[in-house]
Amino acid sequence: xxxxxxxxxxxxxxxxxxxxxxxNGIDFEEVHIDILNNQQxxxxxxxxxxxxxxxxxxxxxxTLFESHSILIYLSCKYPGVASHxxxxxxxxxxxxxxxxDWHHANxxxxxxxxxxxxxxxxxxxxxxxxxxxxxxxxxxVKALTVLETFWLKDGPFLTGRSQPSIADLNLVSEVMELxxxxxxxxxxxxxxxxKVLQWVEDxxxxxAPYFEEIHGVLYKxxxxxxxxxxxKSATNE
Amino acid sequence: xxxxxxxxxxxxxxxxxxxxxxxNGIDFEEVHIDILNNQQxxxxxxxxxxxxxxxxxxxxxxTLFESHSILIYLSCKYPGVASHxxxxxxxxxxxxxxxxDWHHANxxxxxxxxxxxxxxxxxxxxxxxxxxxxxxxxxxVKALTVLETFWLKDGPFLTGRSQPSIADLNLVSEVMELxxxxxxxxxxxxxxxxKVLQWVEDxxxxxAPYFEEIHGVLYKxxxxxxxxxxxKSATNE
Numbered sequence: 001x002x003x004x005x006x007x008x009x010x011x012x013x014x015x016x017x018x019x020x021x022x023x024n025g026i027d028f029e030e031v032h033i034d035i036l037n038n039q040q041x042x043x044x045x046x047x048x049x050x051x052x053x054x055x056x057x058x059x060x061x062x063t064l065f066e067s068h069s070i071l072i073y074l075s076c077k078y079p080g081v082a083s084h085x086x087x088x089x090x091x092x093x094x095x096x097x098x099x100x101d102w103h104h105a106n107x108x109x110x111x112x113x114x115x116x117x118x119x120x121x122x123x124x125x126x127x128x129x130x131x132x133x134x135x136x137x138x139x140x141v142k143a144l145t146v147l148e149t150f151w152l153k154d155g156p157f158l159t160g161r162s163q164p165s166i167a168d169l170n171l172v173s174e175v176m177e178l179x180x181x182x183x184x185x186x187x188x189x190x191x192x193x194x195k196v197l198q199w200v201e202d203x204x205x206x207x208a209p210y211f212e213e214i215h216g217v218l219y220k221x222x223x224x225x226x227x228x229x230x231x232k233s234a235t236n237e
Numbered sequence: 238x239x240x241x242x243x244x245x246x247x248x249x250x251x252x253x254x255x256x257x258x259x260x261n262g263i264d265f266e267e268v269h270i271d272i273l274n275n276q277q278x279x280x281x282x283x284x285x286x287x288x289x290x291x292x293x294x295x296x297x298x299x300t301l302f303e304s305h306s307i308l309i310y311l312s313c314k315y316p317g318v319a320s321h322x323x324x325x326x327x328x329x330x331x332x333x334x335x336x337x338d339w340h341h342a343n344x345x346x347x348x349x350x351x352x353x354x355x356x357x358x359x360x361x362x363x364x365x366x367x368x369x370x371x372x373x374x375x376x377x378v379k380a381l382t383v384l385e386t387f388w389l390k391d392g393p394f395l396t397g398r399s400q401p402s403i404a405d406l407n408l409v410s411e412v413m414e415l416x417x418x419x420x421x422x423x424x425x426x427x428x429x430x431x432k433v434l435q436w437v438e439d440x441x442x443x444x445a446p447y448f449e450e451i452h453g454v455l456y457k458x459x460x461x462x463x464x465x466x467x468x469k470s471a472t473n474e
Contacts, residue, residue, distance in 0.1 A: 050387055051339070064331050066338035073331040094301050094310040101303035102288070104341030150287055 003028040006048060007055040008035045009217035012111075012173040013067030014055040020071055020169055022210040024081045068100045071166040084163035095159040099151055099167045103174070107147065110140025111174050114189075119180045122229055137189070144193045147171070152195045156202045164206050172203040176215060179222040182229065240265040243285060244292040245272045246454035249348075249410040250304030251292040257308055257406055259447040261318045305337045308403040321400035332396040336388055336404045340411070344384065347377025348411050351426075356417045359466055374426070381430045384408070389432045393439045401443050409440040413452060416459040419466065 005021065005028050007014030021028045033039045033054050040052045049056040049065050056065040059077075064070055075086035087093050113136025121128040154160030158167045175196065178186055190197060204211045242258065242265050244251030258265045270276045270291050277289045286293040286302050293302040296314075301307055312323035324330050350373025358365040391397030395404045412433065415423055427434060441448045 051383070062328050062331075064335060066335045068338050069331055069334035072334055073327065076327055076330075090310065090313055091299050093313075094299075094306055097306035097309055098301055098303045101305050101341070104338070105346070109342070146288070 001060050004031055004058040005029070005055060006031045006033050006045070006058070008033050009214060010221060011035060011054050012177045013170060015176070015214050015218070016067060016166075016169045016173040017055050017057070017070055017074075018214045019173075019207050019210045020074060020085070020166065022214070023207055024074075024078060024085070026074060026078055026081075067170060068103075068166070071170065075166060082163075084161065085166050085169075087161075087165065092159075092161075096165045096167050099158050100170065102146075102151075103167070103171055106139065107143040107171060107174055110136055110138075110143050111177055112136075114140050115177055115180055118185065119225055119229070122232065123225060125232075141189065144190070144196055147199075148193045148195045152199055155195060156199065158199075164203055168199070168203050169207070172200050175200055176218060179218060180225055182226050238297050241268055241295040242266070242292060243268045243270050243282070243295070245270050246451060247458060248272060248291050249414045250407060252413070252451050252455070253304060253403075253406040253410040254292050254294070254307055254311075255451045256410075256444050256447045257311060257322070257403065259451070260444055261311075261315060261322070263311060263315055263317075304407060305340075305403070308407065312403060319400075321398065322403050322406075324398075324402065329396075329398075333402045333404050336395050337407065339383075339388075340404070340408055343376065344380040344408060344411055347373055347375075347380050348414055349373075351377050352414055352417055355422065356462055356466070359469065360462060362469075378426065381427070381433055384436075385430045385432045389436055392432060393436065395436075401440055405436070405440050406444070409437050412437055413455060416455060417462055419463050 003021075003026065005014075005017055007018060007030060009015055009018065018030065020026075033045055035054060039045060040049075040054055046052055048058065048063060051065060053065060055067055055070060056063060057070050057073075059073075064073055072086060075081050087096060113132060117128040117133035117136055151158045156162065157164050158171065159165075161168075175190075178190060181189070240258075240263065242251075242254055244255060244267060246252055246255065255267065257263075270282055272291060276282060277286075277291055283289055285295065285300060288302060290302060292304055292307060293300060294307050294310075296310075301310055309323060312318045324333060350369065354365040354370035354373055388395045393399065394401050395408065396402075398405075412427075415427060418426070
């Protein structure tokens with residue numbers, strides 16, 4: 001039975017898993033769960049993932065969610081996966097776990113908050129909370145600073161590795177989500193972080209051509225969202 | 238060289254690691270980093286862990302932080318660790334990873350927010366943010382509901398296991414932190430969750446006598462904090 005990946009290319013961890021499967025020649029069926037239209041909340045999908053989140057994989061009769069866990073599972077299950085993705089050395093593996101764990105309450109939390117308050121709420125005509133927006137940006141900038149000065153200090157990839165691990169894939173997909181901000185805001189937040197920007201480019205190159213292929217939906221949405229928000233703010237002026 | 242565990246028994250992930258080491262006969266030196274007195278922010282400690290958080294382990298010349306990563310590393314490094322803590326079976330291990338990943342943005346986020354707003358800020362005479370307190374409680378109650386109805390549905394331990402894994406140790410230590418709330422609040426939040434309460438007791442029993450030994454500091458603090466906050470609120474009336 002083919003591995004099923006329930007996902008939406010608009011979701012950063014979904015993209016990480018799709019790129020990973022394509023890079024490693026894993027045969028899978030992509031099942032689109034349209035999160036902008038709340039398809040993750042349908043009873044059908046909740047029967048698969050009661051948390052109503054993407055991505056989820058179904059491998060035979062085994063269902064798994066949480067993207068870090070999925071990437072580890074796939075790395076271990078498929079012998080063809082190159083060892084740099086999830087190193088078998090105890091210490092190298094521990095470092096990959098450490099940056100993945102750090103990600104949850106830092107980069108991801110900041111990025112999700114910033115996109116929610118600056119893009120998704122305004123797009124849906126809902127009031128954003130200025131205090132929440134400010135705190136999310138603080139969390140995001142702090143996380144980008146830690147990426148720049150600590151996790152990438154021995155680069156080119158996270159924890160000083162010479163080839164990307166599953167952590168690079170997951171965290172770069174998160175940084176890419178910031179493309180949904182307007183260009184000025186995107187550059188204002190990201191431009192001070194030269195190592196982060198270089199690392200994004202290095203990860204893109206290391207995962208070509210799949211990285212750009214899978215991010216196509218995000219690039220298209222980014223263009224549309226920027227135009228819509230600009231039109232809304234022009235109307236409000 | 239003996240494994241060093243930099244920690245504070247007032248921190249929930251620190252307690253999980255201490256109990257784990259004791260349960261598995263791992264020889265270690267406990268180095269107390271007094272978080273209530275901001276010792277995690279000293280230059281000496283920042284040289285060990287630039288994130289200024291506990292716990293951290295130093296094993297020879299390898300430094301590791303993030304408690305989930307530490308528990309996985311210790312489980313793999315010491316051959317004496319019983320296999321139920323971190324199962325070697327691919328699917329069983331994936332389930333343990335999944336609940337640990339879920340923990341970050343759900344149970345932990347809710348619990349930390351509730352304790353910050355209801356205990357630590359009032360204790361330090363700082364204003365708490367009613368909206369943040371309400372949101373933290375919502376996150377916490379939702380996480381407890383998911384524990385009760387999903388992760389513990391096939392009990393007695395998380396993901397339907399018959400013996401505790403590192404996930405039980407970590408998540409139960411988090412639930413224990415709620416002891417810092419006053420008794421009424423603690424019971425109001427936790428009493429609807431019968432399976433969660435039973436699971437806490439089962440984890441305590443499975444890790445006796447170390448569970449209670451390591452939680453002694455928390456129990457003492459709980460008593461003191463409850464008295465202090467009661468005295469403060471009496472003065473304010």
